[in-house]
Amino acid sequence: xxxxxxxxxxxxxxxxxxxxxxxxxxxxxxxxxxxxxxxxxxxxxxxxxxxxxxxxxxxxxxxxxxxxxxxxxxxxxxxxxxxxxxxxxxxxxxxxxxxxxxxxxxxxxxxxxxxxxxxxxxxxxxxxxxxxxxxxxxxxxxxxxxxxxxxxxxxxxxxxxxxxxxxxxxxxxxxxxxxxxxxxxxxxxxxxxxxxxxxxxxxxxxxxxxxxxxxxxxxxxxxxxxxxxxxxxxxxxxxxxxxxxxxxxxxxxxxxxxxxxxxxxxxxxxxxxxxxxxxxxxxxxxxxxxxxxxxxxxxxxxxxxxxxxxxxxxxxxxxxxxxxxxxxxxxxxxxxxxxxxxxxxxxxxxxxxxxxxxxxxxxxxxxxxxxxxxxxxxxxxxxxxxxxxxxxxxxxxxxxxxxxxxxxxxxxxx
Amino acid sequence: xxxxxxxxxxxxxxxxxxxxxxxxxxxxxxxxxxxxxxxxxxxxxxxxxxxxxxxxxxxxxxxxxxxxxxxxxxxxxxxxxxxxxxxxxxxxxxxxxxxxxxxxxxxxxxxxxxxxxxxxxxxxxxxxxxxxxxxxxxxxxxxxxxxxxxxxxxxxxxxxxxxxxxxxxxxxxxxxxxxxxxxxxxxxxxxxxxxxxxxxxxxxxxxxxxxxxxxxxxxxxxxxxxxxxxxxxxxxxxxxxxxxxxxxxxxxxxxxxxxxxxxxxxxxxxxxxxxxxxxxxxxxxxxxxxxxxxxxxxxxxxxxxxxxxxxxxxxxxxxxxxxxxxxxxxxxxxxxxxxxxxxxxxxxxxxxxxxxxxxxxxxxxxxxxxxxxxxxxxxxxxxxxxxxxxxxxxxxxxxxxxxxxxxxxxxxxxxxxxxxxxxxxxx
Numbered sequence: 020x021x022x023x024x025x026x027x028x029x030x031x032x033x034x035x036x037x038x039x040x041x042x043x044x045x046x047x048x049x050x051x052x053x054x055x056x057x058x059x060x061x062x063x064x065x066x067x068x069x070x071x072x073x074x075x076x077x078x079x080x081x082x083x084x085x086x087x088x089x090x091x092x093x094x095x096x097x098x099x100x101x102x103x104x105x106x107x108x109x110x111x112x113x114x115x116x117x118x119x120x121x122x123x124x125x126x127x128x129x130x131x132x133x134x135x136x137x138x139x140x141x142x143x144x145x146x147x148x149x150x151x152x153x154x155x156x157x158x159x160x161x162x163x164x165x166x167x168x169x170x171x172x173x174x175x176x177x178x179x180x181x182x183x184x185x186x187x188x189x190x191x192x193x194x195x196x197x198x199x200x201x202x203x204x205x206x207x208x209x210x211x212x213x214x215x216x217x218x219x220x221x222x223x224x225x226x227x228x229x230x231x232x233x234x235x236x237x238x239x240x241x242x243x244x245x246x247x248x249x250x251x252x253x254x255x256x257x258x259x260x261x262x263x264x265x266x267x268x269x270x271x272x273x274x275x276x277x278x279x280x281x282x283x284x285x286x287x288x289x290x291x292x293x294x295x296x297x298x299x300x301x302x303x304x305x306x307x308x309x310x311x312x313x314x315x316x317x318x319x320x321x322x323x324x325x326x327x328x329x330x331x332x333x334x335x336x337x338x339x340x341x342x343x344x345x346x347x348x349x350x351x352x353x354x355x356x357x358x359x360x361x362x363x364x365x366x367x368x369x370x371x372x373x374x375x376x377x378x379x380x381x382x383x384x385x386x387x388x389x390x391x392x393x394x395x396x397x398x399x400x401x402x403x404x405x406x407x408x409x410x411x412x413x414x415x416x417x418x419x420x421x422x423x424x425x426x427x428x429x430x431x432x433x
Numbered sequence: 434x435x436x437x438x439x440x441x442x443x444x445x446x447x448x449x450x451x452x453x454x455x456x457x458x459x460x461x462x463x464x465x466x467x468x469x470x471x472x473x474x475x476x477x478x479x480x481x482x483x484x485x486x487x488x489x490x491x492x493x494x495x496x497x498x499x500x501x502x503x504x505x506x507x508x509x510x511x512x513x514x515x516x517x518x519x520x521x522x523x524x525x526x527x528x529x530x531x532x533x534x535x536x537x538x539x540x541x542x543x544x545x546x547x548x549x550x551x552x553x554x555x556x557x558x559x560x561x562x563x564x565x566x567x568x569x570x571x572x573x574x575x576x577x578x579x580x581x582x583x584x585x586x587x588x589x590x591x592x593x594x595x596x597x598x599x600x601x602x603x604x605x606x607x608x609x610x611x612x613x614x615x616x617x618x619x620x621x622x623x624x625x626x627x628x629x630x631x632x633x634x635x636x637x638x639x640x641x642x643x644x645x646x647x648x649x650x651x652x653x654x655x656x657x658x659x660x661x662x663x664x665x666x667x668x669x670x671x672x673x674x675x676x677x678x679x680x681x682x683x684x685x686x687x688x689x690x691x692x693x694x695x696x697x698x699x700x701x702x703x704x705x706x707x708x709x710x711x712x713x714x715x716x717x718x719x720x721x722x723x724x725x726x727x728x729x730x731x732x733x734x735x736x737x738x739x740x741x742x743x744x745x746x747x748x749x750x751x752x753x754x755x756x757x758x759x760x761x762x763x764x765x766x767x768x769x770x771x772x773x774x775x776x777x778x779x780x781x782x783x784x785x786x787x788x789x790x791x792x793x794x795x796x797x798x799x800x801x802x803x804x805x806x807x808x809x810x811x812x813x814x815x816x817x818x819x820x821x822x823x824x825x826x827x828x829x830x831x832x833x834x835x836x837x838x839x840x841x842x843x844x845x846x847x848x849x850x851x852x853x854x855x856x857x858x859x860x
Contacts, residue, residue: 041475042804043453079440088723089790090446091797108804110797112447119444126440140735144691148738148758152690154585224436256688258581289527290506291518299575300514306575326578359523366525366544373476374805 020395021372023382024215026222030231031203034222035382035391036215039375044108045211047117048379049125050387052206053199054101055178056171056239056317064178067098068142068187069195073105075134077124090116098176101316102387108376111212115221122225125205128196132189143181150177154257158427165251165423166265166320170242172313201232206386210379242267242318249423254430259306260327262336263425266416271316272388277400278412279312279321284360285352285409286310286323286343291359293343294325304331304339316388320423321416333426347413351406364401449796452830454823455809463653464661468638469813470648473806479548479642480807482540483559484814486637487630488533490605490749491666494622495614500572501626502532505539507568509561512554514568520554528558534606535748536818537631545643552655559631560659564623577615588758590684591693591859598682598855599699599752601675606747632663637817641810674699674750684859692764692860696771697754698853703746703819707844709832711744711753714844717791718742718778719755721798725774726755736760736767748818753849761860768858772851779845782838795833799826 026034058065073096074083087094087107094107109117150156160175167173178184207226209218245267269275287294287310294308305325313319323344327336371377372394385393457469466483489498506521506528507514521528524547531538539559543551583589593609600607640648701708712720719726719742726740740757759767783791803809816825 039475041473043449043800044804080443084723085790086443088721088794088797089443091449091793091800093722093794093798093801108801110447110449110800112449113444115444116446119438119440122438123440137732137735141731141738144736144758144760145738147690147760152587152758154582225438228437258585259578289518289522291515291522295518296515300571303571303574306578328574328578355523359519362525362547363522364525366547369476369478369544370542373474373478373807 021378021382023391025386025391026219028202028223028227030227030229031201032222032226032229033206033386034219035206035208035386036213036218037208037210037375037378037382038213038215039210039378040212042211042375043111044375045111045114045117045209045213046106046108046375046379047114047121048208048210048376048383049105049121050206050208050383051103051105051200052204052235052387053103054099055174055176056100057199057237058171058174060171060174062183062187062191063174064142064176064184065187065191065195066103067176067178068138068184069192070096070098070103071138071142072128072135072192073124075131075138076129078127078129080120080123081129083120083124086116086120092117100172100176102384104380104383106376106380114209114213115225118221118225121207122229125200125202125226126229130189130193135187135189135192139185139187142177142184146177146181146184155255155261155427157255158261158263158425161251161253161425162263162265162322162423165249165425166267167242169240170317171239172242172315172317197232198235202226202229203231204235206383208379208383208386210375210382239317245421248419248421250426251424252426252428254428257427257429259329260333260429261324261427262327262333262340263322263324263427264337264340265320265322265423265425266418266421268312268319268321268416270318271314274400275412276312276314278404278408279416280314281357281360281364281401281404282347282409282413282416283310283312283321284363285347285356288360288363293346294323297343298325298339302339304328304336333428337424344413344417347409348417350410352409354406357404357406357409361401361404365398368397446793449800452800452803452826454803454826455806456823457813460649462638462649463657464633464659466633466636466638468640468649468652469817470640470644471806471809471813472642472644473809474642477545477643478542479545479640479644480540480542480810481548481552481555482538482639484637484639485537485539485631485635486535487635487666488535488537490534491630492605492626493667494618495608495610496618497622497626498537498630499532500569500618501564501623501631502530502537502539504564504568504572504623505530505558505562505627505631507572508563508565509557510563511561512557514565517554517558520550524551526551528555540639545645549651549655552652556656556659560661562627564620564627566620569618569620569623573615573618577612580610580615581612587686587689587691587693587859588756591695591756591857594684594859595695595697595754595857596752598857599697600750604672604675606750628662628664629666632661634663639810639814641806680855682855682857684857686860689860690761691758692761692858693756693758694764694768695754695756695857696768696854697752698855700744700751700753700848702748702751703815703821703825707847709829710836710840710844711848713791713795713832713836714778714841714849715742715744715753716795717783717787717841718774718849721794723790723794725778726771729774730757730767730770734763734767734770736763746819764858764860768856775845775849775851775854778849779842782842785838788836788838788841792833792836796830799830799833
């Protein structure tokens with residue numbers, strides 16, 4: 020049980036405090052309710068580029084990182100399709116420095132053309148390093164654009180193309196900041212050796228006078244139900260073929276999330292899972308296989324992947340994946356096998372509560388979903404799933420007409 | 434009462450004076466294995482690990498240590514791999530195997546309530562593995578595929594070939610994995626490595642987390658059911674360093690969009706009295722986000738997503754390296770900047786503000802690196818491997834308090850001269 024206190028300030032900022040006296044550190048997590056899904060289709064990659072700019076100085080502090088390092092802190096951040104999340108840990112004695120820095124960059128950034136240009140280059144190199152110059156680096160982008168035709172989940176956080184990032188202007192950056200980086204669009208979490216009342220006082224001091232922004236009502240296009248199978252075949256300079264089969268699933272907060280998560284664990288959650296046992300070990304068609312759900316706030320998708328051995332055909336690989344899928348549709352998962360994946364999730368949910376940083380991030384994310392306390396009820400959600408639920412979900416999710424297949428062929432010369 | 438913040442002036446900082454070590458409780462298991470226990474943590478989680486004091490350095494054939502360690506769970510005298518995998522998964526744990534150059538670690542993290550059944554299977558796979566032929570075949574085939582994908586990555590090529598340049602192609606630290614290495618390993622090689630090295634006489638056990646009071650009793654009750662077959666190890670060849678004489682080396686990959694660079698040299702390890710200062714100097718140069726290399730090459734010039742430097746501590750030879758992936762069109766400029774920074778490091782004393790920032794950052798990092806029983810356990814393993822004790826950390830904290838800009842210049846002059854570096858570019 021992760022206990023916490025919640026406060027809401029007049030400017031709309033939400034604060035969650037979790038006291039943990041076993042550590043000399045405090046974790047600070049600032050979640051902004053803005054992700055790649057909120058981007059203009061012609062200006063993708065913006066949320067992530069902006070994440071970089073948040074480290075380039077604010078109105079009263081020229082160097083965020085130096086000041087934090089001065090106080091013995093360490094930080095990082097990430098952007099997803101749903102959120103942008105900033106986090107740090109700092110010796111508890113210096114917590115005010117962290118609040119000073121985080122509040123100042125929420126107050127206002129020190130916008131500069133020069134810094135924008137440099138970070139455009141950095142992000143372009145990141146794009147090359149993580150996506151273009153990596154074998155199979157474009158798989159996620161391809162899958163997204165195959166599964167989503169309307170919803171902005173169709174592009175990855177890095178953006179559709181480098182051009183979108185390099186074309187960003189300083190005016191767009193400013194507009195974005197004042198629209199999304201406001202206290203009413205943020206959730207602040209403090210986890211560590213601090214009294215909740217003391218945390219409230221300090222946060223009120225540093226964040227209390229930051230003006231709130233206008234309310235952002237999301238009006239994202241809804242992805243229409245898929246009625247025909249989709250397929251994309253690409254050829255790349257990679258050594259082996261890979262196959263991906265994807266299906267639309269539900270939203271993060273629906274019960275469907277837990278059943279589909281368990282389905283992917285039955286398929287691939289550990290060395291004894293079905294894809295590993297049957298397709299990697301027995302049939303020896305794949306060198307590796309996996310299955311996962313995206314778990315996004317809006318409707319996500321479930322994907323199954325296999326890395327083919329050289330002498331194996333794509334057609335057979337797809338058939339064998341469907342054989343596994345049909346097993347889930349036609350037969351109940353044995354109780355013992357279901358208990359296995361539940362136990363695994365119970366363990367990983369407990370491991371997630373072991374450190375202050377992980378707790379801080381999770382509390383922030385669940386608060387965004389509606390209530391930080393959801394963190395404490397995850398096990399029950401998984402435990403309540405029965406074999407019949409899994410079979411129903413399998414029949415619901417795994418239909419040919421809703422499938423998207425990505426054939427990733429090796430085009431290299433042997 | 435509302436207190437208006439002063440946003441211009443940074444809040445006062447407090448210095449961190451000391452770190453609380455979770456001093457391990459030491460004992461010996463019934464099978465003679467020394468055990469170190471560190472209690473703590475807010476959840477009922479236990480980490481159980483056995484570290485064997487040999488790795489790929491001791492192997493007779495490439496991949497021998499790696500395959501032996503990874504196939505421990507592929508079948509025992511009484512259980513097939515499917516059954517073993519089922520057990521791990523059922524109790525929500527994953528067997529973690531880490532086969533390194535100097536050590537092999539085998540362990541798991543579990544909920545306290547599942548410890549007993551997991552210990553049973555853990556000791557069984559360690560003492561009675563059979564290494565079935567078909568499992569070895571599948572393992573090698575799948576790993577070969579992974580290897581062939583890695584070979585397409587410039588950063589992978591830079592890493593392995595840089596070690597080759599530093600240690601020589603025949604040295605166990607420098608030997609580069611080849612495709613046909615996956616075709617030459619046999620079951621007997623695994624059996625031999627297991628009998629010679631993966632046994633109680635060569636092992637140390639670590640337990641960390643919220644373990645019960647009677648943990649030793651609990652472990653012994655299980656451990657006593659299993660005995661190790663051990664044979665004396667063959668004499669391990671000693672290897673001499675055959676570091677290359679050429680300073681600039683290139684592997685060309687025409688289609689790469691970025692080049693991976695490595696610049697570095699063999700260097701003193703953790704047991705040398707200058708090591709703490711070298712470590713501090715390395716951090717200033719490239720060991721944190723605010724380092725010289727990051728500020729210059731990423732934050733001022735935008736040439737790369739990241740550049741860093743590090744000291745790799747191996748038992749029989751440490752090395753230093755600077756590494757990055759850089760856009761091809763700016764690679765020359767970036768490398769020039771790296772050498773410039775190395776020169777500045779030894780020639781120009783750092784400003785007081787930079788020294789103070791480094792001291793505070795490193796003290797905070799030190800505190801973080803001891804946060805909780807699992808981090809504490811990592812630190813303990815490091816000192817034990819190098820035959821050190823907690824005074825090593827105390828002396829590090831002392832150095833952090835004392836060092837000044839001249840110390841950095843002197844250390845850089847002694848160990849990190851730009852003309853002493855070996856350079857490798859891939860891409």
